[in-house]
Amino acid sequence: MSIIRYEQTQGKSLGFYALIAGLGAFILAALGGVYFMEHNGHHVTGMNNHIVWGLPHVFALFLIVAASGALNIASIASVFNKKIYKPLSRLSGLVALALLAGGLMVLVLDLGRPDRLIVAMTEYNFGSIFAWNIILYNGFFLIVGIYLWMMFERRMNKYSRKVGIAAFIWRLILTTGTGSIFGFLVARQAYDAVIMAPMFIVMSFAFGLAFFVLVLMASYKWTERPLGDAIVNRLSNLLGVFVAAVLYFVAVYHLGNLYLAENSGVENFILMDGGIYTQLFWYGQIILGSLIPLVLIYSPSTKGNRSMLGLASVLVILGGIAQLYVIIVGGQAYPMELFPGKEILEGYGAIALYTPTLAELMLGLGGIAVALIAIIFLVKVLPFLPESLADNVADPHHKS
Amino acid sequence: MNRFMVLLLSLMMTSVFAHANSEHTLGTQADSMKSSGKTYHQSSSMIRKMHPEFMNHKRDKTLRQGVRTEEYSLKGCVSCHASKKDQSNDYHAIDASEQFCSTCHQKVAISVDCFGCHRTTPAEGDK
């Protein structure tokens, strides 16, 4: 294994500017959507008093969950000392920060009073898991920022493992916190489950890695730098394991809920007769987002094919968004059990309806665009990407 | 030195006009109170400078602790400082352009956050 040399991307080609312009258009559309929503009030959205968190929150939580997962590559390198992932550590930290920034932007811009964001920074309720998340997100920026500095600055390299361990622990706590936003809601049948937190962690592994794989393959292809099979195949295997792990947790979550008679109603709703939520669960999350990617990753005919790995990653991301839609929106659509043992005839208890609007969709997509544009700019400004990840450079076990 | 004097004088002039401006829209009840010689606030310079602190302090006490004295209540501000329209018996919204709050707040470009929620005119007669 030879010394890794990092280098900025050129960022002068027509493609580069086209990419920036395209993403910029998405961000403008998102800002337009935000202005529309905040100027008129949320009545122009599909959200209401029963579906209080809608499509923006699906995207925001997806990005936040994926952010902590994207840091995994760096963690595997520094915490678990796997040398092959080492050259990817810088990019891993960058993708993590960019995704978190995108997610938080969406979350903040959907607030009823985003102009009062300062209140969220000055008035803390330390009993609120939500307030803890604000601290965890800010801490994540700080720790990953320091981690990147340790990796960039040669004199500081020796500390990078220690900071890497701190960052790894922090991201585990962060995703636990994100999962607990739902796990602590005792009133709602779909959420009141301790398994929410570990499930969110495993989801973050899969979503973050899928995003990372796409960014890595695209940037090496578009900058015409060599990217060897050793790394790509490793990442591909890892993605398969993570996707399978998510499937396992989803199965345990639903089986556990089915076992509790009090939760069988909401389980029937999600799994059997919930209309769009049932379809999103089976077709979106399970088939498109989990089973097909597993086939693409492990089937002999598609294994090692980068286009297929890219497709698998895209499907994992789409499946992840579907999964969060089912959890967040589906979980709210099913009514709460106000009177156990009684049937509500009037006044409450219908399945809540939600039709997302264009403004909400644009805001969500804008979050992804912000994350991507941040990555594209920063790899141009700072040397995040190794100039070569060919097998003879990157693979510690390479035999020439 | 002369130049300095001119500067100083013009500054004083603008402050005089600013003063006159704000008096122009003192509000119907406050106007009559003033012309009858009564005072409500201890000093107008104090209330001009300090009203955000007074009101923030008061609002927390009222909402969170149930202290419902009239002093520094926003209701009180509105009831005295809203002005009646010339033609009808209705009131102008106190945060409308050229009205009591906005004459100064527009000048210093600080938005007023009160009236997204609070009523902008004194309550109707029924209450």
Next chain:
Amino acid sequence: MDSKINRRDFIKATTATTASVAALGAGITLTTYVNANENPVTNEKRWGMLVDTNRLTESDIDGMVTACQKENGWGNETHSTGDQKASWIKKIKVKDTATQRISNLALMCQHCEEPPCVDVCPTNASMKREDGIVLVDKHRCIGCRYCMMACPYDARSFVHEELTNQKEHMPRGKGTVEACTLCVHRVDKGEQPACVEAVDSDAVIFGDLLDVTSNIHQTLKRVQSTQIRADLNLNTGVRYSGI
């Protein structure tokens, strides 16, 4: 002179003088304060309500809803769709699945002793007064709606549009969350909540749960009552009998 006043110094220097000036000025302007609540509320009181569903008629409940709307000025939002409109109190009809017995009741904020909305609120905007009334401090509310996710009673509403001409005693505005206040502005004046007053019979009674001489305390001692979702151990201030 004006420009020399520094706000912080000013507060320090004038706290004492303000008090004395206020005392001097009391003759002219502070006379109306005499009956107002000058002291913070304490936990010696716990406000509560008891709804007797056996005696509460459906038209009683409609009257309660109308009285609340009229008192607090909600329900006439023009742009919001059905599920987006405010709903502080609503009529609920339930049927027991075993006995087929039907009960009608009014459901609003239950004013929990351990309110989930207060637990989850990141900015302390959702709060419980010392006397047990759960409120939204809209000065601090950022409109995140986490409290609405957490409330087991579907009691809270989000204001989906710009509002004008609010009631003087009940500020409401776009982008913040709101709910039944137990008519705190009336309670602080020694009056009853509007919905309680709207019912002719004593099917709904209001009072201090801790006061052993109060009607509500004595009635709760005598009759069997329940809390909605008692399994959550929130110890609600609003109780029901007959369901």
